[in-house]
Every structure is written in C-alpha cells, then in structure tokens.
Amino acid sequence: MARGDEEFADFVRASSARLTHAAYLLTGDRHQAEDAAQTAFTRTYAAWSRVRHKDAYGYARTVLVNHVIDGWRRPIREYATETVPEGPDRHDVDKAVTQRAWLTAVLKTLTDRERAVVVLRHFFDLPEADVARELGVSLGTVKSTNSRALAKLRVEAAAEETLIGGSGR
Numbered sequence: 001m002a003r004g005d006e007e008f009a010d011f012v013r014a015s016s017a018r019l020t021h022a023a024y025l026l027t028g029d030r031h032q033a034e035d036a037a038q039t040a041f042t043r044t045y046a047a048w049s050r051v052r053h054k055d056a057y058g059y060a061r062t063v064l065v066n067h068v069i070d071g072w073r074r075p076i077r078e079y080a081t082e083t084v085p086e087g088p089d090r091h092d093v094d095k096a097v098t099q100r101a102w103l104t105a106v107l108k109t110l111t112d113r114e115r116a117v118v119v120l121r122h123f124f125d126l127p128e129a130d131v132a133r134e135l136g137v138s139l140g141t142v143k144s145t146n147s148r149a150l151a152k153l154r155v156e157a158a159a160e161e162t163l164i165g166g167s168g169r
Contacts, residue, residue, distance in 0.1 A: 036071070040067060106153055
C-alpha cells in the first residue's frame with residue numbers, strides 16, 4: 001500500500017455511513033447518494049496528502065455538497081437498460097421507515113438551496129457562518145433560507161399530524 005492508504009481506508013470506514021446518509025438527504029435517491037459519496041471519497045483521496053492532518057471529514061463534506069449542487073446545475077442524463085434495477089427493501093415497515101420516507105418527501109419540496117442549508121445546518125450541525133462559507137452565500141441568506149425552509153417543514157409536519165390524527169388511530 002502507498003503511504004497513507006491505510007489511514008485513508010480507516011477514514012472511509014469511519015465516515016462512510018454518515019457521508020452517504022447526508023448525500024441521501026441531499027439527493028433523495030439511494031443510488032445517487034452512493035455515487036455522490038464515492039465521488040467525494042475519490043476527490044478526497046486525490047487531496048489526501050494535504051487534508052489528512054487537517055479536517056478530512058470537513059473536506060469530504062464540502063466536496064460532497066459541491067458535487068451534488070453541480071449535479072443540480074448540470075443534471076446527468078440516464079439511459080434505459082435491459083434489466084430493471086433492484087427495488088427498495090420492503091422488509092422493514094417500522095415507524096422509523098415511514099418517518100424517513102416522509103422526511104425525504106418533504107425535503108424534496110424544498111428548493112435546492114433550502115435543502116442544502118437544512119442538511120448542512122441541522123444534519124451536519126454546522127454553524128450558520130460555516131454553511132454560508134460552504135455554499136458561497138451571505139450569512140443573512142443562510143438565516144433567511146433556513147427560516148423559510150423550516151417554516152415549510154413545519155407546515156408539512158402539521159398537515160401530516162392532521163392526517164394521522166384524523167385517521168382514527
């Protein structure tokens with residue numbers, strides 16, 4: 001192995017699940033999320049000698065967010081194939097799965113910027129200033145975008161609660 005490869009492999013093992021989950025929250029698609037996380041790890045590996053002793057996870061997270069945002073700007077064309085891809089696993093019908101599906105659907109109702117701000121701010125728990133720096137927008141834009149996105153999410157949550165409450169459970 002090349003110098004630092006084992007250290008990078010340890011980094012990937014430690015951060016893969018969280019980075020892939022964040023990619024899923026940003027994209028709403030499991031396969032796109034896996035591809036985006038893989039791209040982030042590939043680009044992080046290319047810069048590993050520079051970032052390994054700094055904040056490697058922060059670097060990978062920034063690469064991930066930038067890659068996903070680039071995809072929103074330049075969508076990838078998909079082509080039909082002979083075989084149908086595997087469907088989602090239907091074995092787990094637990095409340096957590098229902099909530100996750102609801103959250104994913106609700107996140108898709110947000111604009112691209114709103115979704116990026118919410119994921120960076122609340123999933124990664126970044127301060128507003130760091131979100132502004134990563135997205136290349138002003139602090140005020142992050143604050144107003146976050147406020148607007150959370151208001152939309154509250155409306156959706158209230159509507160969901162009304163539906164559940166009215167279903168006779």
